[in-house]
Amino acid sequence: MGKAARLFNGNADQTLRSRVTPTEDQRQFLQQQWNKLADYLKSELANYGYTVSTWLQGSYKYGTLIKPVHKGEEYDVDVGIYFEWDPKETNAAPTPSQLRDWVQRHLIEYASTTPELQEVEQPAKERCSRAIYAQQFHIDTPTYHLDRARERRRLACLSGKWEDSDPKKIYKWFKEVVGSDDREQLRRLVRYLKGWSAVAFVDTPAARPSSIFLTVVAAEAFEGMWLQRFSGIADDDALIAIVEKAYIRLTKDRRVFNPVDTVEDINRIPDDAWETFLTRLTLLHDAAQSAKSAEDESSAALAWEEAFSFLMPLPETDEVEFVDASTDRAIMQVPEVDISVYDNDGTLLQTYRNEVPTVSKGRSLKFSIVNPHILPGFADISWTVRNEGEESDGVGDLGHTRRGIGMFSVEESTAYVGRHFMDCVVRLNGSIYAVRRILVNIRPNQQRQIAQQSRAWMKLRTRRGRRK
Ligand SMILES: [Mg+2]
Known part of the structure; x- marks a missing residue:
């Protein structure tokens, strides 16, 4: 049993898990907001003559959403918008820019009647529009063409190109990478890593790993730990093991392939920021190693504090x-x-x-x-x-x-x-x-x-x- 297990996910006053995980109320509030937005867009966009559907994706869907940890940060919610048509039976299909224009226009319209929606980011981003709300969250709306007959999804980019991208496939992979008994623990482990990333890269945002990068690295490491998972492993011990594996893997080879599309490298950290990323990862690895050799809870918690800063609770x-x-x-x-x-x-x-x-x-x-x-x-x-x-x-x-x-x-x-x-x-x-x-x-x-x-x-x- 890990020395700091109680402070990670046990009966301590404050735990690392409770400090980074949104409460049920916070999740419900976000759900109401994205539901309302999705309903509005579905009914308005249907007027263009295509079947429109929405699908929640990203951290909220994965169960790996974390709270904003610094003042001014926002919850990030991603709702995919799908326009459906069969390319074999459609002569004049809309272009990517058209779809993006429709979505952006109706978001702005929605903002004018929704006081809690503060603004729609202008211009839209290359891969999504963003609606920013007053209460510390934003909703991103990546927009896709769905070819249902061939189960194919393409992301509409603002610059006018289609990008092959299927959020459903990678989500399915994540859900099945470990069995249902271990899924919740994997979700917590990803949240810890996202918490680390939220505090460790404040002054070097270019080196900050994306959520999907951390999710895939953690899931692939955890997948290989079948023996430990079988006999049960405390969250802090599991994190030590994952950080060790990630450290060895990423210092050898920076590429992290999309597990459902093995030509796509999902490591988007620019080359000139990679050394900075590795330096921060080394600090996390050092903290994990000190926690591993700690003799008691206080020492272990103080070791983890070096990586998690104020997110890591100390003993009462x-x-x-x-x-x-x-x-x-x-x-x-x-x-x-x-x-x-x-x-x-x-x-x-x-x-x-x-x-x-x-x-x-x-x-x-x-x-x-x-x-x-x-x-x-x-x-x-x-x-x-x-x-x-x-x-x-x-x-x-x-x-x-x-x-x-x-x-x-x-x-x-x-x-x-x-x-x-x-x-x-x-x-x-x-x-x-x-x-x-x-x-x-x-x-x-x-x-x-x-x-x-x-x-x-x-x-x-x-x-x-x-x-x-
Ligand atoms: Mg987002």
């Missing part, structure tokens, strides 16, 4: 003390952190130690290490915000992180109601020395600051993870 504790394996003594004392609460005029309202029992929205917080002299020289200090709760979820802002040598204090403001954490991790030369977790409880109507009740801090001890 106030502090983690690292002890030296040979002497069993703490490597350092866990630092104490003061949190000063200011109102928007900059007036100091209260100062707390190691937690903020309650605070209103719209306040400024300054976190400072009280005893920096206990830290080793050149200590590398990271401050990671982990947001929880419906409000941050609704905006798609699950956290962020800052890190620097000697960064003894940071400032934050309180934006979302909920229980959040500020996690301060002290490292030296890449090894973790101590962790302080600061609970910040944001309430909607907290007029004045209350005094802090004293309580005992919960401490976990861990032996310093083996270094490679």
